[in-house]
Amino acid sequence: MTINVEEMAVFCKRKGIIYPSSEIYGGLSGFFDYGPYGSEIKRNVVNAWWKEWVRSREDIVGIDGSIIANPKIWKASGHVDGFSDLILETEDGKEQIRADHFLEEQLGGNFDGVTSDEVNKLLKKHNLTLKGKKFKECVSFNMMFTTNIGPKQGNIGYLRPETAQIIFADFKLIQENARLKLPFGIAQVGKAFRNEISPRNFIFRSREFEQLEIEYFIHPKQTKCPYIDEVKDFSMSVLSAEMQEKGEKAVSMSVKELLKKKILQEWHAYFLAKNIKWFLKLGCNPKNFRIRQHLKDELAHYSSDCWDIEYKFPFGFKELQGVADRSDYDLSKHIKHSGKDLSLFDEETKSKVVPHVVAEPSLGLDRAILVFLFEAYNDDKKRGNIVLNLHPKIAPLQVAILPLVKKLDDESRKIFEDLKEDFNCFFDNGGSIGRRYARMDEIGTPFCVTIDFESLEDKAVTVRDRETTKQERIKISELKTYLRNKL
Numbered sequence: 399m400t401i402n403v404e405e406m407a408v409f410c411k412r413k414g415i416i417y418p419s420s421e422i423y424g425g426l427s428g429f430f431d432y433g434p435y436g437s438e439i440k441r442n443v444v445n446a447w448w449k450e451w452v453r454s455r456e457d458i459v460g461i462d463g464s465i466i467a468n469p470k471i472w473k474a475s476g477h478v479d480g481f482s483d484l485i486l487e488t489e490d491g492k493e494q495i496r497a498d499h500f501l502e503e504q505l506g507g508n509f510d511g512v513t514s515d516e517v518n519k520l521l522k523k524h525n526l527t528l529k530g531k532k533f534k535e536c537v538s539f540n541m542m543f544t545t546n547i548g549p550k551q552g553n554i555g556y557l558r559p560e561t562a563q564i565i566f567a568d569f570k571l572i573q574e575n576a577r578l579k580l581p582f583g584i585a586q587v588g589k590a591f592r593n594e595i596s597p598r599n600f601i602f603r604s605r606e607f608e609q610l611e612i613e614y615f616i617h618p619k620q621t622k623c624p625y626i627d628e629v630k631d632f633s634m635s636v637l638s639a640e641m642q643e644k645g646e647k648a649v650s651m652s653v654k655e656l657l658k659k660k661i662l663q664e665w666h667a668y669f670l671a672k673n674i675k676w677f678l679k680l681g682c683n684p685k686n687f688r689i690r691q692h693l694k695d696e697l698a699h700y701s702s703d704c705w706d707i708e709y710k711f712p713f714g715f716k717e718l719q720g721v722a723d724r725s726d727y728d729l730s731k732h733i734k735h736s737g738k739d740l741s742l743f744d745e746e747t748k749s750k751v752v753p754h755v756v757a758e759p760s761l762g763l764d765r766a767i768l769v770f771l772f773e774a775y776n777d778d779k780k781r782g783n784i785v786l787n788l789h790p791k792i793a794p795l796q797v798a799i800l801p802l803v804k805k806l807d808d809e810s811r812k813i814f815e816d817l818k819e820d821f822n823c824f825f826d827n828g829g830s831i832g833r834r835y836a837r838m839d840e841i842g843t844p845f846c847v848t849i850d851f852e853s854l855e856d857k858a859v860t861v862r863d864r865e866t867t868k869q870e871r872i873k874i875s876e877l878k879t880y881l882r883n884k885l
């Protein structure tokens with residue numbers, strides 16, 4: 399990782415990966431557009447995740463819910479009354495900042511879960527100001543975006559602040575349609591909106607973002623995770639609540655050890671390890687990941703335990719994914735507010751049971767993309783250009799077809815037409831070959847195929863590997879198989 403987040407934003411804009419939204423009108427803080435290459439990366443990350451968590455599993459199904467739902471959902475879930483952050487506004491009303499983040503910057507430490515009274519006391523005690531400006535009283539600010547549903551004014555709706563609640567509201571339908579038996583999970587990928595007080599760090603904290611979420615339901619008595627053996631020997635860097643209270647540093651521990659020491663319970667250990675393993679499978683460095691347990695006053699009121707997977711961004715270790723135990727909080731709330739029975743019949747005990755969400759792995763897609771970009775970015779001084787070492791599964795293009803000179807276009811196009819059936823290909827006949835290789839390196843294209851005059855004779859092409867720059871001569875008839883094996 400060689401650049402900071404501002405430099406990454408500049409790079410992404412220059413290479414057609416991510417732009418600030420509506421820039422011709424001065425932009426809009428907290429909103430971004432994914433460009434031609436960014437939108438491919440995003441699609442690939444979602445596909446890789448969906449394949450891992452939905453298609454390859456028998457116990458998890460997916461849904462695609464609406465962004466605006468009956469506002470009663472958000473009343474029942476507690477978001478209308480409690481989905482808020484504490485805001486500090488300067489006395490002239492010109493600047494607003496999130497209180498916990500401000501305190502963190504000024505005083506160090508973690509201020510998640512701090513109350514407005516505590517903030518006001520700390521401001522006084524440390525005489526804190528923003529660029530010399532004093533603050534008004536700290537108040538809470540609801541982060542849900544509102545809209546009007548239909549032509550009649552006053553019919554308030556909310557843009558969903560998380561995808562999860564849609565899963566709970568549809569729980570019974572999904573369970574019946576997919577004939578799911580406990581334990582099972584329901585996954586969803588989609589947009590979420592939060593009116594963040596101070597969006598920052600590029601796409602790390604925006605107002606419109608995407609989430610990849612799973613609600614995993616169990617019988618409340620099922621403490622054993624049947625999949626735990628898959629991850630028992632996996633080691634992760636761990637920072638438990640106790641270690642934080644004692645001021646200790648994170649240490650690497652295997653899942654086996656974590657279970658033995660009762661730092662983690664099986665389900666949590668499984669989801670944390672499996673999620674980190676997914677990032678490693680896609681080329682990330684294990685050293686940049688750690689799991690951190692929420693402190694008692696950091697825990698949401700419904701959560702009995704919550705661990706975050708944190709990533710070492712250039713601006714510090716920050717939450718990439720939360721894995722909370724939500725118990726039966728949400729289903730019970732929806733049972734109460736809707737008056738509908740959302741319990742399941744348990745064959746074993748011959749009784750009705752409200753399933754518990756033992757783990758809610760909730761990953762921010764944009765944060766995941768930022769991780770992949772930081773991991774891949776390499777300013778290769780020897781080559782004289784940036785190389786984005788993205789895993790081939792998430793690279794925006796897989797193969798570039800480069801005729802050495804325009805005269806070879808016809809022959810090259812035939813190869814392009816054939817390859818694009820199987821791979822995401824790009825045809826580029828403009829500029830020197832060195833420049834074209836560099837352009838492909840910068841957006842992370844794993845392979846370049848060059849067609850030269852000799853190709854007409856030997857029916858072979860040169861394949862250049864992005865990672866090593868090594869070139870190999872491959873018969874056109876064997877090219878597809880060669881690339882398939884490599885990719």
Ligand code: ATP
Nearest residue numbers: 592594602603604607717718719720760761762765
């Ligand atoms: P934070 O403490 O950083 O505000 P959170 O604890 O409120 O995050 P969750 O409600 O647990 O976040 O949301 C689950 C995931 O959604 C987060 O781990 C993160 O990856 C992503 N996420 C949340 N808020 C944003 C945001 N404003 N921009 C981008 N991603 C976000």
